[in-house]
Amino acid sequence: MEFRDLKKQYQKYKLEIDAAIQNVVTNADFISGKEVGELEKQLAEYVGVKHCISSANGTEAMTLVMMAWGIKEGDAVFVPDFTFFSTGEVVSFVGATPVCVDVDRDTFNMDTDKLERAIIQTINEGKVIPKVIIPVDLFGLPAEHSKIREIANKYKLLILEDGAQGFGGAVNGKKACSFGDAATTSFFPAKPLGCFGDGGAIFTNDHELAALLNSLKIHGKGENKYDNVRIGVNSRLDTIQAAILKVKLKAFINHELDDVNQVSQIYNERLSGIVEIPYIPNGYYSSFAQYTIKLNNKKIRDGLQANLKEQGIPSMVYYAKPLHKQQAFSYLNYEDQDFEITNKLCDTVLSLPMHPYLTEAEVNRVCGIIQNYILQLKT
The missing domain is CATH 3.90.1150.10 (Aspartate Aminotransferase, domain 1)
Structure with a gap:
């Protein structure tokens, strides 16, 4: 028995997946091919947001948002203690301080009462400045986003929803990855929607943030990749993975x-x-x-x-x-x-x-x- 049976899934959709891969190989359009843009459009429509920006993996998706928001040394970012390492890692990577928050026993997600206490304590200590909350949709269940939004508004904080495990989940019909000022997901093979390698995406309704992320993920490009207007990274979803995800997204929804x-x-x-x-x-x-x-x-x-x-x-x-x-x-x-x-x-x-x-x-x-x-x- 498989823990998550990707082999069965592949056998069911073998003809469609093989054809999608072969089409990319035939066209030799391996980087930023049309399938990437098509997938981003489909993902944005499914989640119910204006923009989807694909990336090389889910961790870099979060890192890109941290970079775009200018999170840095001296800033505090609140994360659940019960989560995968990358949720806190991306905070430290940009020089900021992760502040761990205990979780709710029933849902496994961030305890909102303890979140507010952690924010107040951080403000009172005065060592770092609260800037962002990263709620995690753990095991597929969305976090308590309505209460987290209230807290974020009260203390003027940004919200980055970590939907790496939450894609497809919902609260009263509102899809995971549509909460917060931005949200990210992972297409690691074992995730609810996974590709055949690494991949990730960012979701937002913020036009300016989307434009900045599209620049940052390709070496800080301006008009083109040889016009570099800022320091960025190389974090693109390759065309073959996008083609595979297009097939799997349809199966996921259907x-x-x-x-x-x-x-x-x-x-x-x-x-x-x-x-x-x-x-x-x-x-x-x-x-x-x-x-x-x-x-x-x-x-x-x-x-x-x-x-x-x-x-x-x-x-x-x-x-x-x-x-x-x-x-x-x-x-x-x-x-x-x-x-x-x-x-x-x-x-x-x-x-x-x-x-x-x-x-x-x-x-x-x-x-x-x-x-x-x-x-x-x-x-």
Whole structure:
């Protein structure tokens, strides 16, 4: 069994994907080919924003926004503690200070009450200036964006939505990657919408920001790539990946998003009352980048993971170590007691196989193993 079965997906769309790749190869239009612009237009329309700017990967997408906003040394950027390293890494990369915020136990996303307390504390300390909030749409579930917007407006902060796992999710019909002053996503192969390598995108309604990002991602170009008006980077989505994503975006919209939610319902029905299943608030829709359960403690979690592995079932721990404990951020001297929820989650979460091509029989097999393991603990 595959944790995320990209092979099944490829076999289903092999003819379309192969044809799309071959068309790029035949035309030898490998960089900035027409497929890139076509994909950006389709992505912007799907998300419901005016601009989509593709990039080489999701991390550089966030970095480009930090550069465009002029975030620098002396600035503070608020990030959830329970997330992948890149969310905080892009902040340090531009010289700013990441301020980690504990998360909500139920949703895994940034705790908005703790966010506001962290902003107030940062202001009172006066060492760095609050500038940006980066909420993460973790495991496919959008963050509490309405409350985060209220807080951002109150303290005059910018919002960069990290939608690397959230693409396809929604809040009351409003799509993930349409929140904030800008949003980014990743097309890493295992993401809800993934390519055959690295890729990313930025979404915004800000015309001036979009123009600046399109310059920064190609060596700070002006009228053309040989007219360089600012210092930028080389961060382009190549044409082959764009062609592949065009095929996969259609599949994603037509059935994959619905299919993963149907798989989640089967998991929910089989595992409810056995383990703690994902919580989806009213009005929220998850793209289920991961299906993540909670166990009572680390010993049970690790034991279950080992038991699944013995029977050929892959699982993953996202995340074994929070941001505030990463060695790269040790200079920030975080207080461990400020991250009680994140610390607990790192010891108790387990992500199960999740993708649109899982069969009911496969889900039943996974759930049967979990049920038997938990039952044995009680006897």
